[in-house]
Amino acid sequence: MEHIVLGRTGLSSSRAGLGCGGHSRLGQGYGSSHKDSVDVVRAAIDMGINFVDTAKVYGTESIVGEALSGRRDQVILSSKGQIIKSGHSPLGRDYISAEDLQASLEASLKNLKTDYLDIYHLHGILPHQYDICLDHFLPILKDAQKAGKTRFIGITERFIHDPAHQMLQSALADNHWDVVMAGFNMINPSARNTVFPQTQKYDVGVLNMFAVRNALGHPQSFQALLEHLQTEGHIALSMAHRQDLIEELMDATRSGSLTEAAYRFCCHEAGNHVVLTGTGNIDHLRSNIDAISGPKLSESLLERLENNFGHISTVSGD
Numbered sequence: 001m002e003h004i005v006l007g008r009t010g011l012s013s014s015r016a017g018l019g020c021g022g023h024s025r026l027g028q029g030y031g032s033s034h035k036d037s038v039d040v041v042r043a044a045i046d047m048g049i050n051f052v053d054t055a056k057v058y059g060t061e062s063i064v065g066e067a068l069s070g071r072r073d074q075v076i077l078s079s080k081g082q083i084i085k086s087g088h089s090p091l092g093r094d095y096i097s098a099e100d101l102q103a104s105l106e107a108s109l110k111n112l113k114t115d116y117l118d119i120y121h122l123h124g125i126l127p128h129q130y131d132i133c134l135d136h137f138l139p140i141l142k143d144a145q146k147a148g149k150t151r152f153i154g155i156t157e158r159f160i161h162d163p164a165h166q167m168l169q170s171a172l173a174d175n176h177w178d179v180v181m182a183g184f185n186m187i188n189p190s191a192r193n194t195v196f197p198q199t200q201k202y203d204v205g206v207l208n209m210f211a212v213r214n215a216l217g218h219p220q221s222f223q224a225l226l227e228h229l230q231t232e233g234h235i236a237l238s239m240a241h242r243q244d245l246i247e248e249l250m251d252a253t254r255s256g257s258l259t260e261a262a263y264r265f266c267c268h269e270a271g272n273h274v275v276l277t278g279t280g281n282i283d284h285l286r287s288n289i290d291a292i293s294g295p296k297l298s299e300s301l302l303e304r305l306e307n308n309f310g311h312i313s314t315v316s317g318d
């Protein structure tokens with residue numbers, strides 16, 4: 001699989017990264033066994049993926065830890081800590097203490113059976129939570145980096161509630177972060193204008209989440225999102241044109257699947273580094289790796305997508 005340098009970290013990552021969160025959580029989201037989820041991580045590495053992203057809150061760190069036994073040095077390992085007290089709304093201001101974040105990092109290392117992470121992120125930060133990150137939590141991350149517990153530090157946005165990337169725009173302006181995780185997909189490509197120019201300017205590594213999520217996993221859910229965008233006045237596409245667009249996307253792929261088109265849309269974007277794919281299904285994993293290694297969509301199709309969705313920054317595709 002093709003590799004890419006993850007910005008100023010200098011890490012050489014596969015273009016496809018395994019996401020161990022999202023709705024699937026390696027299949028834990030829909031009842032897969034622990035062993036089946038361990039097998040998904042091992043299969044990903046066997047298929048050439050060397051980037052694995054998890055987080056304490058996903059409940060998949062111990063699965064990843066088990067899968068990486070004896071193979072820790074083969075992967076770039078990324079995990080995250082939340083700054084909101086457990087049981088409280090992630091949208092609020094009920095923050096943990098700096099010591100709690102330190103403890104959360106220690107727990108992640110233990111779950112993952114490793115003594116260092118490659119990247120440790122603050123997880124799912126909203127615009128109004130950014131200042132406290134700078135004042136209280138960034139110093140903890142810097143200390144952890146000095147102590148060798150994480151090689152690089154990152155921050156991830158809460159794309160569902162911040163689809164216009166306001167938090168990342170603040171974060172990229174002050175240049176503390178080696179890596180950011182941003183939502184980017186064919187329905188909301190706004191990171192192209194508000195995130196990727198800055199990451200390229202400061203040589204920040206980019207992880208792409210939400211390439212598929214719910215909306216682009218099935219033609220029916222895509223159709224439902226298009227109807228919503230039409231009703232809200234964000235697009236002007238008749239029912240026949242919406243159907244025609246979905247068919248054109250599927251016809252443009254080798255597998256005839258919308259999901260392939262969605263991953264291929266993301267992986268050729270300038271400034272985008274690692275496209276995360278979240279799955280608990282080894283067949284999906286195989287096709288997603290093929291998609292992320294696949295050719296760019298045609299210029300005419302990309303132009304059609306740009307004309308219809310290039311201005312959208314209000315939905316995530318969840």
Ligand SMILES: NC(=O)c1ccc[n+]([C@@H]2O[C@H](COP(=O)([O-])OP(=O)(O)OC[C@H]3O[C@@H](n4cnc5c(N)ncnc54)[C@H](OP(=O)(O)O)[C@@H]3O)[C@@H](O)[C@H]2O)c1
Pocket residue numbers: 018019020021022023024025027053054080123124125156157158159181208209210211212213214217218259276277278279280281283284285287288
């Ligand atoms: N704020 C944050 O920090 C944050 C937020 C969200 C996500 N993330 C990270 O980003 C990663 C990627 O996000 P995501 O998990 O939402 O990923 P995604 O790849 O955009 O979408 C994954 C969803 O699509 C389904 N899917 C995958 N391949 C498919 C295929 N070939 N055909 C049909 N359905 C398919 C998966 O279900 P199956 O299991 O059935 O394949 C899953 O429900 C997460 O896993 C997590 O590591 C971070």
